Amino acid sequence: MTTSAHGRNDEAKLLSGALLSKLIRERVAEKVNARKLIDGSIPGLAVVQVGDHEDSNVYIRMKRKAAESVGMKFQHVHLPSSTSVDELLLEISKLNSDRAINGILVQLPLPAHVDEKLVTESVCQSKDVDGFSSKSVGRLVKGDFQNTFISCTPKGCISLLVGSGFSIEGKVAVVLGRSNIVGRPIASLLEKHNATVVLCHSKTKNLNSIIGMADILIAAIGKPEFVNGSMLKPGCVVLDVGINSVPDATRKSGSRLVGDVDFESCKSVAYAISPVPGGVGPMTVAMLLENTLIAFERFIKTTPSPNNWKLV
């Protein structure tokens, strides 16, 4: 037992996304199953991939496994890297009107000849489970959550905080990184939860002193172990979004995954901290399932059919 900087006799509480995401997936599976028993319908998730990016293959396998494990239908639309933008848009439009598909995500990165924005915006609003379209982002910022999806990693971060019993209101939340898929939407969500948010990026000056103000620190910059314990405000809560591969001669693979936070030096200063792996990462996948279930439930609610008429 060590005495840590926050005066408690133990190390930081572990924010285990691995554990929480398992509970969430079980809950999703229960709901999927209940509906299936009623009328045989199940949620469908489609992932559109163009080309054969190695990381993408890994992520898609992971998503398939997750979706199927909760009883969802999973469709992998795998197109050759030579696919034209028009052909890709046609595939998406087919999925947009496919009643068996509730969630659509376009696996990024796309090949260089494809306009990512055009493609992202072509996914219809009611199936945009990634929450990447301008309309989804706008609704998130405006706090209009009724007909939109919150993107999975930001939603996973908040879910991990709230699910672990932390209140966000009134806290100073420092977000490192402002990408459209991670930093910016996390900042927006924290503000909706009434944190006072400081959004930092590569042009931020005096970053150390700003990190030192954080009651809640979110690191999402893609720099291995950038944040260390000496920067932290004792007793803060740290979420590490980063996933970085660093060389490690002791591993068979020759590398290992680390976050943007130096876990070892931070765990004795922070009150709670999420590990990498096993922190935010699994939450992201759980949120994708949750969003697909939400899309499915909205579809059922708004689309009259002989089957769900029975229900109402």
Next chain:
Amino acid sequence: MTTSAHGRNDEAKLLSGALLSKLIRERVAEKVNARKLIDGSIPGLAVVQVGDHEDSNVYIRMKRKAAESVGMKFQHVHLPSSTSVDELLLEISKLNSDRAINGILVQLPLPAHVDEKLVTESVCQSKDVDGFSSKSVGRLVKGDFQNTFISCTPKGCISLLVGSGFSIEGKVAVVLGRSNIVGRPIASLLEKHNATVVLCHSKTKNLNSIIGMADILIAAIGKPEFVNGSMLKPGCVVLDVGINSVPDATRKSGSRLVGDVDFESCKSVAYAISPVPGGVGPMTVAMLLENTLIAFERFIKTTPSPNNWKLV
């Protein structure tokens, strides 16, 4: 001559929106006029009002005067407060397809029976010169400025800062207030200009010490003279967005307008400060004209006609 807290021998520089907006309006007028000489076409701005809200009447008169003074067509669609949502949407859809109208704004507030969101979202993207739709907000947040409009007050704030020669990059910018029409989009824009942004609101704790960090302070909370000089970091730049009417027995009207900043105590601490009135207010109107001109120019560029074929 007084010696102020920032060590200079004078008071804060005045960020005169009155002056800058005059220059912007002249530039808009020149462009409108040049186009008119070429083919007789002029930009059109429509304001849709439902009911007879007293403040709205004043604002609309101001907008009409401004638009007409730069040579634009101004159309006031004034509907009775009994107008149904369907009737209102029909009027907006007529304006959406009217080639003589380039910018449409719906004057808020709308009567209680009208769903503000539904109406705001019904203005087509290419004419949303107020920038209030979810899509416009999303594009702003994502930094995708090509086919969108930045809302007028936030754009006016940045324009006043940049137009007065201040650089924003790397500065700590504290924004007080997070409304969808002012605080949030201002925070987004400051971040796009590479400031480190702190977004504050009614749930923010230790507000005074956060205000004291600001290199740039934007006050938009609607609380008369809330910010005073003792809170400021000496040498900061202050933009006062607030417009508040307070009782004043020395005035014939019995009241006067003040901002969210106590000008007198701040002017000897700040390096520069915008007054109320004559600061952000007139910039808002100038930006509305600028946005309408942009909408008009985009329309000309993308809509082939015998007249503008001559030009290319």
